[in-house]
Amino acid sequence: xxxxxxxxxxxxxxxxxxxxxxxxxxxxxxxxxxxxxxxxxxxxxxxxxxxxxxxxxxxxxxxxxxxxxxxxxxxxxxxxxxxxxxxxxxxxxxxxxxxxxxxxxxxxxxxxxxxxxxxxxxxxxxxxxxxxxxxxxxxxxxxxxxxxxxxxxxxxxxxxxxxxxxxxxxxxxxxxxxxxxxxxxxxxxxxxxxxxxxxxxxxxxxxxxxxxxxxxxxxxxxxxxxxxxxxxxxxxxxxxxxxxxxxxxxxxxxxxxxxxxxxxxxxxxxxxxxxxxxxxxxxxxxxxxxxxxxxxxxxxxxxxxxxxxxxxxxxxxxxxxxxxxxxxxxxxxxxxxxxxxxxxxxxxxxxxxxxxxxxxxxxxxxxxxxxxxxxxxxxxxxxxxxxxxxxxxxxxxxxxxx
Numbered sequence: 001x002x003x004x005x006x007x008x009x010x011x012x013x014x015x016x017x018x019x020x021x022x023x024x025x026x027x028x029x030x031x032x033x034x035x036x037x038x039x040x041x042x043x044x045x046x047x048x049x050x051x052x053x054x055x056x057x058x059x060x061x062x063x064x065x066x067x068x069x070x071x072x073x074x075x076x077x078x079x080x081x082x083x084x085x086x087x088x089x090x091x092x093x094x095x096x097x098x099x100x101x102x103x104x105x106x107x108x109x110x111x112x113x114x115x116x117x118x119x120x121x122x123x124x125x126x127x128x129x130x131x132x133x134x135x136x137x138x139x140x141x142x143x144x145x146x147x148x149x150x151x152x153x154x155x156x157x158x159x160x161x162x163x164x165x166x167x168x169x170x171x172x173x174x175x176x177x178x179x180x181x182x183x184x185x186x187x188x189x190x191x192x193x194x195x196x197x198x199x200x201x202x203x204x205x206x207x208x209x210x211x212x213x214x215x216x217x218x219x220x221x222x223x224x225x226x227x228x229x230x231x232x233x234x235x236x237x238x239x240x241x242x243x244x245x246x247x248x249x250x251x252x253x254x255x256x257x258x259x260x261x262x263x264x265x266x267x268x269x270x271x272x273x274x275x276x277x278x279x280x281x282x283x284x285x286x287x288x289x290x291x292x293x294x295x296x297x298x299x300x301x302x303x304x305x306x307x308x309x310x311x312x313x314x315x316x317x318x319x320x321x322x323x324x325x326x327x328x329x330x331x332x333x334x335x336x337x338x339x340x341x342x343x344x345x346x347x348x349x350x351x352x353x354x355x356x357x358x359x360x361x362x363x364x365x366x367x368x369x370x371x372x373x374x375x376x377x378x379x380x381x382x383x384x385x386x387x388x389x390x391x392x393x394x395x396x397x398x399x400x401x402x
Contacts, residue, residue: 212322280377
């Protein structure tokens with residue numbers, strides 16, 4: 001049986017399972033990193049830099065990863081390396097308490113996350129070209145579900161056995177995903193051209209790609225300054241313990257998974273991609289702005305659920321829009337540009353919030369971020385356009401349904 005004849009009943013569930021393990025491994029540490037650094041004696045700024053390092057290494061690596069992927073058509077290889085790095089990162093965090101090494105390990109985690117370029121592009125290759133948004137919605141659901149399960153399991157481990165138990169768990173999940181990645185199906189189009197320097201320049205100058213990437217930066221600023229940054233710190237001021245922090249992340253991420261699934265697969269087609277992006281930013285902005293005015297932990301969790309729903313709507317569709325209009329041989333490069341550019345938001349968000357928190361207060365930072373979310377909704381309303389579909393020749397084995 002040739003690769004292109006592998007039944008979809010095998011390749012899609014396997015890919016989703018490996019994706020689940022990848023993000024479970026990654027998110028045993030992402031949401032607890034800021035409070036963990038402060039537990040070790042670091043201040044807000046140091047916590048912001050360590051959290052932000054995860055984003056800046058992605059920003060630096062995702063474009064090269066995308067270009068090499070389109071050049072050599074070896075998407076599976078990058079996925080395997082990504083899972084290897086997640087396992088090493090978890091193991092390292094368990095071993096060391098030194099802030100310099102923690103900073104380096106978060107950069108390594110960012111390098112692992114940079115391979116998300118190849119996850120998304122390989123998975124969309126299993127679908128028809130015009131079904132990119134549907135494919136992104138599906139894989140984003142397992143992305144979010146993996147984050148939720150990773151957060152929950154890490155919260156239980158940290159609360160029962162200590163912070164380091166969460167990192168050991170992340171390493172074990174990474175190893176399982178690493179093993180599973182060897183059985184993924186590489187999907188290569190017949191006679192697929194290798195991307196050229198001229199084509200790379202055309203991708204980099206694409207207006208649709210640049211604008212949705214700008215919006216994605218703003219989205220990631222909001223996300224990594226709040227739920228993956230300093231919302232857990234605010235929650236501890238309300239009396240949250242380790243397990244409560246995991247519940248907070250659960251409330252923030254379950255709606256992301258649901259919005260990713262239904263927004264990408266159903267609502268975008270019914271109501272329009274632009275409308276979903278706009279309302280996603282509105283929800284994120286409003287319910288970030290309200291954080292300083294919540295004085296009960298359960299109310300904070302509710303606000304983060306609404307913000308998470310908005311995040312799932314807007315970001316999933318922006319990701320799909322970044323490659324929907326691109327021909328197959330440019331897709332990994334385009335996704336690399338998109339993910340590299342929004343990596344800037346992963347870095348700027350927590351660093352900015354850390355500076356505001358030390359110079360003024362976290363409350364003022366949340367208010368500024370809430371205003372930024374509403375402003376992002378206005379930008380989306382003014383400038384997002386529905387992109388045309390580019391016809392592409394697909395092999396007979398290229399379509400699949402979950």
